[in-house]
Amino acid sequence: MARVLSKLGACSRSQAEQWVREGRVSLDGRIIRDPYHPTMLDQQLVAVDGKPVRAVEHVYVMFNKPRGLIVSAADERGRATVYSALAQAGLPWLGPVGRLDKASEGLLLLSNDTTWAAGITDPVTHTDKTYHVQVAGQPDAATLQAMRVGIDDAGDTLKVRRVSVLRAGDKNAWLEVVLDEGRNRHIRRLLAALGFDVLRLIRVAIGPLALGELAKGQWRQLDVDEVRALETRGKGEKTPARN
Known part of the structure; x- marks a missing residue:
């Protein structure tokens, strides 16, 4: 049931589960309180607060x-x-x-x-995400290689697909970092483990789509x-x- 509401674009999966548990969702006029209740959308009418839910245009x-x-x-x-x-x-x-x-x-x-x-x-799917990251200090070639090889942090393997220096000053540097997978605070944790504080972190592209x-x-x-x-x-x- 919750999955159907989410696929219709009515709300998120977690929000749909909450609505179902609150008794706000009905199937053919009968209140359903199980978020995992099987639903055949082409044969049954789903409603929230008594109002039928129809597929919305994708945005x-x-x-x-x-x-x-x-x-x-x-x-x-x-x-x-x-x-x-x-x-x-x-x-x-x-x-x-x-x-x-x-x-x-x-x-x-x-x-x-x-x-x-x-x-x-x-x-x-390993969709690339590209970031421009400002760090305090100047990472050397060994640091960049360590980022590519990866480290273990609290049981997570943290590494990057690609990394290069965009520009460097006296006290900080900008890196371009590409991830094809991501853990929570992936880049910040990786750089912290290598002794670098992140000053700014900007995602500039997802796959071929650039922020521009x-x-x-x-x-x-x-x-x-x-x-x-x-x-x-x-x-x-x-x-x-x-x-």
């Missing part, structure tokens, strides 16, 4: 997340979320496609197409070609590695 959005926003529909501590920034946009419910922590910035995808989103975030000139705090819808390009990678195609 795909890219957002340039500013630092300080939480990637969550609500925060128990009352902190600002990405949804507060999108509140006046007139968009339907959209779920985040992956995450960025509060201190991180840059490209965030949101969509109500949960199948498309799952194809991008599934670890099996989209201003901080602004959003736009993806075009058909952009959606399809990410969908291709969601089915397992990897972007060729750059030397």
Whole structure:
């Protein structure tokens, strides 16, 4: 049941499970309280609060997340979320496609197409995510190689697919880091273990989709070609590695 509501684009999977447990969801007029209740959408009528739920048009959005926003529909501590920034946009419910922590910035995808989103975030597909990372200090060649080889941190293997120095100053440097899988605070934890503090972390691309000139705090819808390009990678195609 919860999976059906999510696939229809009505809400997230977790929100759907909550609605079902609260008794707000019915199937052919009968209240269902089991989120895993089998549902045949083509033969049965699903309703929330008595209102039939129909499939909504799929929407795909890219957002340039500013630092300080939480990637969550609500925060128990009352902190600002990405949804507060999108509140006046007139968009339907959209779920985040992956995450960025509060201190991180840059490209965030949101969509109500949960199948498309799952194809991008599934670890099996290895969709590249590219970041520009400012660190205190100047990582040398040995540090960059250690990032490629990886380390063990609290049972997680943390490594990068590619890393290079974009530019370096007297006290800090900017790195370009590419991940094809991601753990919680992956880059921050890896660099901390190697003795480097992260000053800024900006996601600049997901697969072939680049943040480009989209201003901080602004959003736009993806075009058909952009959606399809990410969908291709969601089915397992990897972007060729750059030397």
